[in-house]
Amino acid sequence: MAKKAKENKSLPIYILNGPNTNLLGDREPEIYGHTTLPQIGEMCAAQAKTHGLSVVFRQTNREGDLVDWIQEARKQASAIIINPAGYGHTSVAILDALQACTIPIIECHLSNLARREAFRHHSWVSKAATGILRGFGALGYVRAVDAVAQILKA
Ligand code: DHK
Secondary structure, eight states, rough: OOOOOOOOSSSSSEEEETGGGGTTTTHHHHHHOOOHHHHHHHHHHHHHHHHHHHEEEESSSOHHHHHHHHHHHHHSSSEEEEEOOGGEEEEEEHHHHHHOOOEEEEEESSOOOGSSSSGGSSGGGGGGGGEEEEETTHHHHHHHHHHHHHHHHH
């Protein structure tokens, strides 16, 4: 069941990326693909524009930054797309911050976690997510933007 969208569509979608995603394109490309994070940011901005939306695209290697940005997004974003990367498997603090939000939240992972090591099978973020995209590589982010656009239109 989708979260109630009581968001302001003129606000940007916050797209937040966790640790080591700054290495995309170079890091284990057989798992994460060849597309760099700046390229994903450009793809998301272009796709958002086709829907009349905009994005704020950020990356950090620090858990507290993600918590701060999620708190900022509560007031300043129409939706959140988050790839928490490794913190998805460990961070109750990020889950708590997301659960304090009423805007739609899409969890996006490049890889299909179910096909990977057991410790990647659980994501705390999934408990707060409106929907989840996993295993589509960089394309997953673009489809996440489409999902947000559709939710905001509803
Ligand atoms: C990215 C990471 O950095 C890993 O820690 C996660 C995720 C998977 C991804 O597929 O985007 O386990």
